[in-house]
Amino acid sequence: MGNQVLVVEDDIISMKLFNAILNKYGFSVLKATNGAESIESLMNNKIVAAILDLALPDTSGFEILKYIRNHPIHKNIAILIVTVNHDKLDTILGLEMGADDYITKPFHHRELIARLNASIRRSQAIEDKTGPIIAFHDLEINVNKRIIKKNNEVINFSFKEFEILYLLASNPGKVIHRQTILDKIGGLDYSPDTRVVDMHISSIRKKLGDTKKQKHYIDTVSGIGYRFRE
Numbered sequence: 001m002g003n004q005v006l007v008v009e010d011d012i013i014s015m016k017l018f019n020a021i022l023n024k025y026g027f028s029v030l031k032a033t034n035g036a037e038s039i040e041s042l043m044n045n046k047i048v049a050a051i052l053d054l055a056l057p058d059t060s061g062f063e064i065l066k067y068i069r070n071h072p073i074h075k076n077i078a079i080l081i082v083t084v085n086h087d088k089l090d091t092i093l094g095l096e097m098g099a100d101d102y103i104t105k106p107f108h109h110r111e112l113i114a115r116l117n118a119s120i121r122r123s124q125a126i127e128d129k130t131g132p133i134i135a136f137h138d139l140e141i142n143v144n145k146r147i148i149k150k151n152n153e154v155i156n157f158s159f160k161e162f163e164i165l166y167l168l169a170s171n172p173g174k175v176i177h178r179q180t181i182l183d184k185i186g187g188l189d190y191s192p193d194t195r196v197v198d199m200h201i202s203s204i205r206k207k208l209g210d211t212k213k214q215k216h217y218i219d220t221v222s223g224i225g226y227r228f229r230e
Contacts, residue, residue: 035059049078069098078119168228
């Protein structure tokens with residue numbers, strides 16, 4: 001869906017309020033009550049914005065903000081932080097860390113929607129300027145549409161495969177550590193010695209037509225990670 005908003009809020013009443021308002025104005029809501037649920041939603045969905053309560057039971061909302069701004073897919077989405085009247089320093093810090101705007105409890109529903117829509121417009125303008133398509137020889141990655149084509153033929157990738165390929169392709173020639181890749185696809189769910197990254201890379205290579213003898217896109221850097229060719 002093209003109008004999904006992630007709401008990270010551990011207060012049940014506030015969550016119901018956000019859900020009702022956003023639904024009324026045509027948004028679909030993804031609900032998360034803690035950091036782990038937030039990461040899960042980000043790993044498996046395409047969203048246009050996030051509304052973050054900074055006080056969460058298992059982590060700081062600042063950590064979620066940082067995660068989003070460093071995410072290869074979601075880094076340019078609109079982010080609103082939720083504050084209360086006495087949280088001026090938190091508001092300033094959140095804006096300095098990359099939040100687009102803030103909303104202070106209690107708020108009017110039209111103020112929330114106005115701030116959200118303005119932030120979405122700004123984030124989409126950034127996406128347009130940065131260029132959502134990565135091209136490499138016969139390979140084309142459309143970031144906004146999440147479409148990968150080789151020789152103009154669409155290749156089906158899973159959500160995590162797309163994230164990994166985009167991370168590598170957006171950093172051509174740079175070695176990306178296995179742990180960095182693991183963090184992007186939900187490293188909290190895996191042990192450090194897991195082979196899940198290698199399995200995803202193997203699947204990506206197969207879909208791109210890379211073989212052990214002929215690799216055109218992704219190189220293995222032994223003991224470290226992987227590198228997309230320049």
